[in-house]
Amino acid sequence: MNAPDRYEAILLAPGENKIDVEVDTRLPSAAIFTFHKEDHTLGNMLRQRLLKTAHVIFAAYRVPHPLTPEFQLRVQTDGEITPRQAVINASQALIKDLGILSREFTKEYELRKAANAANQQQQQNTVE
């Protein structure tokens, strides 16, 4: 059996960085971020938010091979901010949005539960 251990898809190997930053010297203000032990879940979300972030002129990601748990994110900016800062900005904006989502969901879920309880009460009353 040569199957890799399951945890290898989740845990960083000893000495492995979470993110390797490689400067793309072919163009100004461009960098390739290699995220280890991450997949489309983070890659696609970051990519789409980066495209909407100010000063970013290029953002794309790829998973080099489906069996290796890593993805590469290439970012180019217009020079106002560094690619590193662009990724940080995008991540912080997403964290904020997720926070809003969490609050909205809690609010709506409690409302729905209250409405369900009220409906049940009403039905019981009509039966009696």
Next chain:
Amino acid sequence: MDYEMDLEPTGPQVTVREAEPYRVDFRLTAVDLAFANSLRRTILAEVPTLALDLIEIESNTSVLPDEFLAHRLGMIPLNSYNCDQDLDYTRDCDCEDHCVRCSVTLSLHARCGSGIMSVYARDLIVVGERINDKIGDPVTTDPENKGPLICKLRKGQEVKMTCLAKKGTAKEHAKWAPTAAVGFEYDPNNNLRHVDYWYEQDAAKEWPVSENAAWEPAANPDQPFDYDAEPNCFYFDVESIGNLEPDMIIQQGIVSLQRKLATTVSVLLGEGEDGHGGAAEDAEMMGANDPDAYEPPEGIDGNMTAYGNGAASAWGASAQTPYGATPYGQSSYGF
């Protein structure tokens, strides 16, 4: 950095359509496809729950081999109440092998006196201490509260085992999945034409629209096709196995996404603080100090001068944003 305000002034919107004990059906709007899909993916694979992971078999005289039983036991849903906060992963725990903070111990002992005996999940008993008073109980949803059938015993047969339940995620093994299914749909009327239907005579007749189609209008066929339109309304139907409440599954999914992003932020900021990478690398990234770098012709800005000002203001500004400063413990980035 006021771009966030321009993009989404209100942020994601949620409408919960149905909330049942094991199910929640909601509509998520004002987000993009990648965001919604990441939420779906993380709910499926990265919400931590509790499942039996290590089985010590003392006696098994049933007709099923040990590994068969161990596999069946692993699949049994266990109550994972507050699992993410209360419990540690065994691999991260300080203890020698396992302890109350990273595991729950259950015992299973059944011996058949006569006839045929069925062993159910309810026969799994939590032994010893546990971190809260719900965690580790087998989930039973049937009217008699028996839970799933583990095995059947004939007269004189016995199973006796100690089982260790650990925290994990479905990315490692599907037995840790919190959901039985996550329904996900967008654009039920196919206004965006992301789907190209196969049909015999008429696609509209042969492909009935889903119930979600009542929640948004179909495009007028006389109107020209809007090829710039993007999906922004998503229909989720999350079905829980019973180990976590459906709303907790969503909240945990959000938390796990936030953790991923927070790690990204702290790693990218942290590298700057260590001295290697960081400022020097950033300068290189901007095309400065690099003989091979692209040099813009004179008169076009975006050159080194722009870098100096732009970078300084960018770092400075981000230090004042609430997420840059407080939660990850960095108030200055050492530049």
